Amino acid sequence: MELQLALDLVDIAGAKELVKEVESYIDIVEIGTPVVINEGLRAVKEIKDAFPHLKVLADLKVMDAAGYEVMKASEAGADIVTILGVAEDMTIKGAVEEAKKQQKKILVDMIGVKDIAGRAKELDALGVDYICVHTGYDLQAVGKNSFEDLMIIKSVVKNAKIAVAGGIKLQTLPEVIKAGPDLVIVGGGITGQEDKQAAAAEMQRLIKQG
Numbered sequence: 012m013e014l015q016l017a018l019d020l021v022d023i024a025g026a027k028e029l030v031k032e033v034e035s036y037i038d039i040v041e042i043g044t045p046v047v048i049n050e051g052l053r054a055v056k057e058i059k060d061a062f063p064h065l066k067v068l069a070d071l072k073v074m075d076a077a078g079y080e081v082m083k084a085s086e087a088g089a090d091i092v093t094i095l096g097v098a099e100d101m102t103i104k105g106a107v108e109e110a111k112k113q114q115k116k117i118l119v120d121m122i123g124v125k126d127i128a129g130r131a132k133e134l135d136a137l138g139v140d141y142i143c144v145h146t147g148y149d150l151q152a153v154g155k156n157s158f159e160d161l162m163i164i165k166s167v168v169k170n171a172k173i174a175v176a177g178g179i180k181l182q183t184l185p186e187v188i189k190a191g192p193d194l195v196i197v198g199g200g201i202t203g204q205e206d207k208q209a210a211a212a213e214m215q216r217l218i219k220q221g
């Protein structure tokens with residue numbers, strides 16, 4: 012099980028500072044959608060250059076023209092690129108094809124997908140690398156979480172790795188770990204803590220302990 016640090020509310024300098032603090036405890040750094048909007052793919056490049064031993068995920072949430080966007084993110088140094096599960100199958104296929112060419116991975120974000128089980132089966136058959144259930148900030152604000160959806164994809168996905176994101180904190184991590192995802196994505200649960208290093212270290216400890 013891997014731990015991904017999601018960076019959403021920082022600029023490039025802030026992202027570097029944060030990653031430096033927790034780099035020993037994480038496997039993947041996510042350059043979040045707001046960071047890409049503010050800083051462009053330069054943020055991906057600068058983080059990959061500064062921390063080449065960590066995998067970098069570009070949270071582009073691709074919805075169309077995936078071949079081109081996956082190519083640009085790959086050129087910037089992304090190891091994993093996100094696409095939305097609600098995108099057309101043609102778009103998903105384009106992403107998978109380009110990622111294979113570039114020797115990169117595709118993570119599908121299931122945000123907004125209504126039929127989680129049905130769509131997860133289809134995406135799994137399309138050859139994506141990760142399928143991620145995700146409660147975004149807007150639904151977190153009304154008390155939702157991804158736990159139920161995690162159990163659903165666990166039961167139907169046969170090939171892709173399973174990921175989970177959305178409001179995971181130290182207190183809720185043990186329940187998430189018990190469900191056995193391949194990848195746990197944490198933003199505010201680390202970046203919002205006073206002692207970010209301690210939070211990341213404890214999360215890594217819990218994940219390793221299983």
Ligand SMILES: O=C(CO)[C@H](O)[C@H](O)COP(=O)(O)O
Nearest residue numbers: 017176177178179197198199
């Ligand atoms: O993709 C995102 C928002 O769209 C976030 O990166 C993801 O939800 C993880 O952050 P947090 O743990 O703070 O919810």
